[in-house]
Amino acid sequence: MSAHGTNETEPPPLEFHDLTVAYHKRPVLWGIDLEIPKGQLVGIIGPNGAGKSTLIKAAMGLLPLNSGWVKVFGEPIKKNIKRVGYVPQRESVDWDFPVSVMDVVLMGRYGHLGLMRRPSKKDRDIARDCLEKVKMLPYANRQISNLSGGQQQRVFLARALAQESDIYFMDEPFAGVDAATESAIVTILHELKAKGKTLLVVHHDLPTAKEYFDSLLLLNMRVVAFGPTEEVFKYDLLQSTYGGRLTILSEVAEAVREKS
């Protein structure tokens, strides 16, 4: 199977069965059946309100499910939650919080620490390495409110790296970042993939989606398609994902044309 398949019998990193999630009786996800193989870098794309973030939150057990189940490495999420790394949307936290860049990255190590244990020198070294990888080490002692949007995103990425998880959920890491951050994120994503990690990344920009990801999940309340990018990034599939939204469709047409 995969190049990293040292343990062929290990269950898939992520499995959804007949998953339905609703907010106030309005379904957001409907009958999701999906199995994500190990070591994949999956982009989740779909229009606004398609349930992309909801899928990630449901996978992490943050939302009540109306039906179906989610399994992470063959177990309910609660058992394997520590194998999961998470990069939330940047706006979901208060950046005036009185912590430094280093403090935030060290939070990624908390899952490895027992009760009352403070981060050790080893944890700090790991955090420093992770900051170095996203080129944020010089900012380690900065208060987080003094960072730009791209820098904030890189700090979140460093924190996810420090978690040393096996599967990562990232909610729009590319939203509103500068070009340098964008390429830094792409590099990290591919490094993680090369290490056999599984990554699910919510993405909103169609033209770049086909460059960044080797598989795509087209989502609009239901799974429209899931597979290798070259098979899935097709005009008709994208059209049924995005419906009749003309501005996006012209973008799609252009993106598909560029590809061929």
Place this chain on the structure above:
Amino acid sequence: MNELLPAFEWQQHVIAPWTTGIKSTLWIVLMGFFVATACGLLGNYLILRRMALVGDAISHSVLAGIGVAVVLTLQLDTPTLFIAALAAGLATTLIIEIIHRYTRVKQDAAIGIAFTSLFAIGVILISMKSGKVHIDTECVLYGEVALVPLEKFKLSLSPALAGAVDKLPMSEVYLRGNDLVMAPDVIRMGFVALAVALLVWIFYKELLVSSFDPALAFSLGINATVVHYALMALLSVVVVSAFESVGAILVVAMLILPGATAHLLSARLPVILALTVLHAALGTLLGFHLATWLNCSIAGAFVVAGMGLFLLAWLLSPHDGLLAHWHRRRNLKLEPPEEISSTPPAGN
């Protein structure tokens, strides 16, 4: 002016309380410090979680808990009071959550519904039974710190032990002959403050990450919901042990003022927690002497002194202070931020 403000006399208002008046001064100041420390430390997390109003809510709905306890047991000893407060605090948290989740009412409005209703129920219950159990509602609302030194806990010691205790500093405050005498409320509040400090220290990581990013906390195996309810439970216990002395309304001020002041002065949580305790100590001391001078409500003076420290911090804070802003504006030099200067200008 002369009628409003009595003349300030250093000897009478600052020195005398610590010499001839030490027996009551020490208990009152300790009580104020314990209350402000316990409330302030917890309050920091309320501020960080943007839940300052929840502290307000719980401090009021605790009255309902006491009301129910009075009706059911017709007594008001410490364990009953704690359990009642705990139940009321958790009920408030739960009601807020339920209203917020299952109706279209937003969280702030849900808070407004939950605590006023519970407060009203408490008022009804207590007024129904007021003939049978003595509850001073004014004391519940405004507190009476001056009464703290009056109630004494007494423990007879052997002459040898008493002799040893006598050598400790300020033994005249807690030793009468061979009897150890203490103000039980102050001792209880001291334990509560110590417990809060310990819990904040033990669960520092859990509190920090669940306040900053609950979803991340979850992926680290820390259940943010459990942390939330534990925080609310602790808050209820602190409120009920504090409000006899400073009153339900002033507890709210004690919850927010120390932390808010500390937030103006530092952007590091450990430093903020330390500054909170410092604010508690200074505010209590200044407040006590303010009350001695003006011969006014001590609890009120604690809060006014705390407010004074807040204003001082606002004025003098090195980063956000009014003086720093003013100074920076005078020496303003326009330099591009490093982010822009390090990247070439955009094409269009």
